[in-house]
Amino acid sequence: MCDLSDPKITSTYKAIVDGDPTDWMIMGYNNSRDVISFYEAGNQGLSEFRTKLTEEILFGYVRIEDRFILISYVPDQVSGVRRARTLVHSRSVAGLFQVHHAQLTASSMSDLSDINIRTRLKLGENQVPNRSRPPSLSERKRNSLQAKRRSLQQQDIPSMPSSPGSFVDTFEEAQEEIADEPPMPPPVTPSQLEAQRVAEMKQLEEQQRLAEQQRLAEEKRMEEQKRIEQLQLEERKRAEDQRRIEEQQRLDEQKRAEEQQLADQQQQKRLEEQKRLEEQKRLDEQKRLDEQRAQDQLLLDKTKRQQAEEKQRQLQQQLRDAEKSKGVLVEGVANIQLHTSPFWHRRFFTIRDKHLSLYTDHLSNQPLVIVDLTATVALRWADPEVDTFLSNAFVIINNDDSSYQVYVERQQDASTIFTALQSVIGAK
Template sequence: MCDLTDPRILETYTAMVEDQPTNWLILGYNDTRDVISLYSKGTEGLDEFRNHLSDEVLYGFVRVEDRFILITWVSDKVSGVRRARALVHSRSVASTLKLHNAQITASTLNDLSDNNIRNRLKLGDGNQLSSRRSSASLSQKRSFRRQSTQSSVPPTSPIVATDPVPAAAMVDQSIQDDEFVEANETFVTPPVSNSSDRFAEEQQQLDTTVNEYLEEEEKQRKLLLQQQEEEAERKRIEEQEKQAAAAAEKEAKRIAKEEATAKRLEEERLLKEKIEAERLIEEKKMLQLRLLEAEKNKDVVLSGYVSVQPCTSPFWRRRYFTIKGKSLAFYSDELNPNPVAVLDLNNVQRLSNVNIDAETFVPNAFVLETQQNGAYQLFADNRKERDTILTALQTVI
C-alpha cells in the first residue's frame, strides 16, 4: 500500500488531460517509505522531463501530442527490494493516473528516447494517424470528464451527426478507441523487444523480485511487531518499576514519619522524666529540711500508713507508723496510742529496695533490717509515698 493523497497530484493530472500547458509530471517518495507526492512538473515535454530524473524510484506521466504514457523510472542504482516495491506501488499510481495509453518501466535514458516513447504510444506520420489521434484524444477527454463528474444519468437521446462521416473514418476511429485501455490492478511490464523468450525471462525476474520484496515486507512487518511487543514490555516493566519506586518511597516516608514520631515521643518522655527528677530532687531537699527541723524539735518526722511483713510472719499487716527521733513505731491504727512494735533506727543494718529474685516481689516495696528486730518488708501505696518514707528514714539514720 502507498499514500497518494497529495492534492497536487490530481490537480496537475487534471491540467494535463484537459490540454492545459502542463504536459509532464514526476512523482516520488521524498525520503519516505510509502508516501508518494508531486516532485515536479513542466510544459516542455520529454526533453525537460528527462532532465528532471535522478537516481531513485520515480513515477512519470507525460503527454505526447494527444496521448499519455505512464513511466515507472527505476534507476540501476536502486536496490532489489526498492525495485520490487516500485513495481508494486506502480499499480496504485496507474489506478490514480488512469487516462494513459501505454505504460513503461525504464532504468536508463535510452529506454525513454523519443522514438521508443512514440512507438509505445503508436505515434507516427501521416494524416491517417493524426486523425486517429484526434479521435482517441476526444474519446479520452470524454471518458475523463465522465469519471471526474461521476455522472450516473444516461443521455436521453443519441447524438446524430449533421454531416455525413465516411465509413472508413468511423471504422478507423472505432479501432483507435479500442486501442486505449484504462489501467487496471493487474500490472504487466511490456516487453522491450519482440522476443517472447526475453519477455518471459524478464517476467520471471520481475516475479522473483516482487516475491523477494513481499518476503522482505513480511520480515519488516514481523520485526515491527516484535519491536512493538518489546516496547510494550519495556513500558510495562518501567511502569512496574515506577510503581515499586513509588511504593518504596511511600514506605520510606511512612517509616521516616514513624521514626520522627517515635523520636519526638522519646524526647518528650525524657523531658518529662528530667522535669520529674528535678521536681523529686527539689521535693526531697524540702522534705529533708523539714525532717531535720522536726528531729531537732523532737517532733514526729513522718507518719502515715504502710503494709508490713516481719520476718517472723508470712502475713502482711497494714499499720499506722510514726518516725520520731531514732524510732520507727507501728500501730494497729492512728487512734491506738499503744504501738504494736518499735524499731530502733540506731541499729539499722539494711535499708534498700526489695531484691525481686530472693524476696517477695511487691510494687513500691523496700526492706528495713535491724540487729534486734530482724528484717521487715514494707510497701507503700505508691512510688511517691515509698520515696518519702525512704527519705525520712535516711534522714534520721
C-alpha cells in the first residue's frame, strides 16, 4: 500500500476530469518509500508533460481529447525491487483515478510518443473510461425490437387463429405492441442476415479472445505479485542480514575503541610516571648542583674575603709606611666630578699627607685642586640610581658642603683608593 493523501492530488485529478484547462499532472515519491506526493501540473498536453519528466520513478495522469491515461514512468536504471514496488503502488493509483481508458508503464521518452499514447487510448473508437456501464433504456428497446424482427422473418407465416375471437385478441395485442414501438424498418435481406451473423461470430470470438487475455493477464499479475513478494522477502532478509552485520561491526568497533582507550590510558599513566621520575631525578640533580655551587661559592667567597683581607692588611701596612715617610699613599688616574659642575673630568691624583691632590695629568707639577681630607665628614660608595648611575664610584663630602664624586673603571682600583681614603680620614 502507498499513501495518496496529498490533497493536491485529488483536487488536480478532479480538475482534469471535469474539463478544466489543466490536462496533466505528475506525482512522485519525493525521497520517501511509500508516500506519493503531487509534483506538478500543466495545461499544454502530452508534449509539455514529457518535458517535465525526470530520471526517477514518477506517476502521470493525462487527458487527451476526451480520453484519460495513467502512466507509470520507471527509468531503466531503477532496481528490480523498486520496480516491483512501483508496480504494486500503481494499482493503488489506478484505484484512486478510476476514470481512465488505459494504463501504460514507460521507461523512456520513446514509449511516450504521441502515436503510442493515441494508439493505447484507441482514439476514434466509442470507448468509455475504465468500467463499462449498462446500455440505456432506448438501446435495450432497440435491441429487443431487432431480435423480434429477425425472429419473425425466419419463422413461417403463422396459421389463422381457430376462432375470430382469438384472432381479434392477437390482432389487438399486435396493434398495441406496434403502437408502442417505432415504425418497422425495411425487411432484412439474406445477405444482411449473413453479414449480421458473421459480425456476431466475430464479436463472440473477440469476447472470447478478450476473456482469454484477461485470464492470462490475471495469471501474469498473480505470478508478478508472487515474484514481487519473493523479492520483498529477499530484500527484507538482506536488510536484516545487513543490519545484523552492521550491528556486529558497531559492537566490534566499540570494543576496539574501548580497548584502545584503556591502552591509551595505561600508556598515559606510564608516561606520566616516567615523566614524574625524570622530573624528580632532575630536581634531585638540580638540588645537588645547587648545593655544590653554594659550597663552591662559599669557598670562593671565603677565598676572596681572605685575599681581600690580606690585600687590605698589606695596603694598610703600605699606608702606615707611607705615613711615616710622608710619601704618596696612592696615585693614579680617576674620573672626578665636582659639586659645582655637571661634567666629569679625567684627572691624575695623589693621596699624601692627608690631602687628595688633583692634576691635569701625571706630568703636571701644580695641582688643580687640593682636597683637605681632614675636613671630610662623609665617605661612601655612590648609589648608581641616585648619584652617578655608575658602579665603582664613591662620594667625598666635606664640612663646607663641597663634594666630589670619584669613578674608576676597575673595581679593584676603586677599592684600593677607597681604602686609602678611609685610612687617611680615620687617622685625622
